[in-house]
Structure formats: structure tokens, C-alpha cells
Amino acid sequence: MSKVSPTETERCIESLLAVFQRYAGREGDNLKLSKKEFRTFMNTELASFTKKDPAVVDRMMKRLDINSDGQLDFQEFLNLIGGIAVACHDALLVQPPHP
């Protein structure tokens, strides 16, 4: 049965799963990003957003860690991706109201 090639949206969802797993699987609980794993993820995948500033990364972790267990589960990770995507969307497409 020929496998239909995934759509752009399906590839994006696959990427989210693969990237989270790549970093969450490095140590400890494979379903959560530890502080160290999150820092490695941010400095590798989203360095342009944090300029590799540990203080910025730690603050982001605190805000994202909704259940304060010191780790980020997949939903908390998606909130980060969503937050960045909305910020980019607003910056690129939503013109600021004219004064």
C-alpha cells in the first residue's frame, strides 16, 4: 500500500514530536524536558531567540513549568512553540494600529 507523502502540516506535527523526544530522551524521564535538556534544546534549536543567555532560558522555563515540577512535559513544550509562533504571526502580519 503506497504511503501517501505527509502534508506540510503533518510533517510539522511529526517534527514537534521528534524534536521534543530528541531532547527529552537524553536523561531522566523520557517524557519530560529537565532544566538541562531544555537549556540544550533552546541553545540548539532556538538560539536566535535567547542569544544563549542562561538567565533568559531559566525565566522561560519557570513561566512554562505550569505544574512547577521542575520539568516541561509535551503540553508545556507546545505552549512555548505556540507562544513563539503567535509572537511571530503578530509581528509579521498584524499591523500595529495606526496612531
Place this chain on the structure above:
Amino acid sequence: MSKVSPTETERCIESLLAVFQRYAGREGDNLKLSKKEFRTFMNTELASFTKKDPAVVDRMMKRLDINSDGQLDFQEFLNLIGGIAVACHDALLVQPPHP
């Protein structure tokens, strides 16, 4: 200045923006998915999830349309992507507890 190639996570965020814009920009408000645009998006990009069943698509739209304005903005669209990603993550990685 050589443009560093985007990371997998950055490409994914770019895709989310591009796909949303591709469908939201077809008619009416370019920053929102109308019911028709959402149906076209689902039947093109995520047909494997809905089997192109209009009733399924309409039910999803109602649940996603948090502010009930009959359209989906980018945040409501991201909630869909996040919901599907979490469902896939749980199905693939989170083994159901042994009875």
C-alpha cells in the same frame, strides 16, 4: 552575512505561519479561517484525521472557535495543532498503565 539555515524547530514554526496564511488568506479576513477555509484546510492538510467527513470538521470548528465568532484565529488554529500533537504523543509514547 551568510544566513544560518533554520533549525527543525524554526522550520516548523515557519510552516505553521505559512500554512495558516495560505488558507486564511483565501477569502474575507486574512487573519482568520472562515468555516469554508477551515474545511478546505482540514480536507487538504489533515484529511487522514477527518476522513473528509463534514460533520466531523464542523464539530471540530465549534470546539475550536472559543470566542464563537464563526472563524478561527491563529491561536485557535494552534490549539488544533497542539491537540493533535498531544494525541499523537500520548498514543505513540505514553504506554497505557498496565492493568
